[in-house]
Amino acid sequence: MKPLLLLIVVFAATSAISKFVTSNWSLPLSANLAMCPMLCFTALGHFMFPKGMAMMIPPFIPYKTALVYITGIAEVLLGLALLFPALRPYTGYVLIVFFILILPANIYAAIKHIDLEKGTYGGPGPNYLWFRIPMQLFLIAWVYYFSISSSI
Template sequence: MKPLVVLILSFFIALLTNWAIGNGLNFVFAGNLAMSIMLMFTALGHFKFAQGMALMIPNFVPYKTQFVYLTGVIEVLAAIGLLIPTVRNLTAILLIIFFALILPANINAAIHHVDHEKATYEGKDVSYLWFRVPLQLLFIAWIFYFSLD
């Protein structure tokens, strides 16, 4: 839920700030900046809660902790790429693939009641993990709308 709040708030703040300084309502800029901010926010979790996020990854994936760090780096690079017009299209395509590939980790986490902040399988309310499934679809739609030419 926090990533969604960050995404929406960042979008409206960017949109209104851009308008207030006289640049009009630039939806594409605001949409890409908001997704970049959200990606930086979620990337922090990959480093702060790496052990817990490793529990989210299905068992067939080796080197889980290293994979969490790698996906955090990917999110940082994607956040930067969305802000560079010459690589935005490629970044968007790769992000859509990325979001699709990490979906099984979110489903696995919900099934196993992962509490990624405490690194346990004792999550009491995992509804937020199930919420991440449609949220991934929203992120993909967001990228399609704001980032692809």
């Protein structure tokens, strides 16, 4: 919920500033500026809660902790890449693939009741998916619309 709130607040603020300063709504710019801090914020979880994040990865995948750190770094780099118009469409495609690839980990974590912040099995459970899956689809649509289709 916090990442989505951050995305919307930064988008609204940068859109308003853009309209005030340039007299134009620069929605693709504002949307990509908003996605950058959202990705950096979610990346923090990879470094603050590596145990819980590693628990989200199914048992058959090796090197869980390393994967947590690598994906955290990737989120920061992808967020920063959105700030460069020449990289934006390519970054958008990579982000969509990333969002698709992490969804099974979120589903697994919900089914196993993983609390990523505490690194325990006391999380919200499968009901969380009623929020998480639509949010993931929203993020994919956001990236497609503002990073890819707006750049074509």
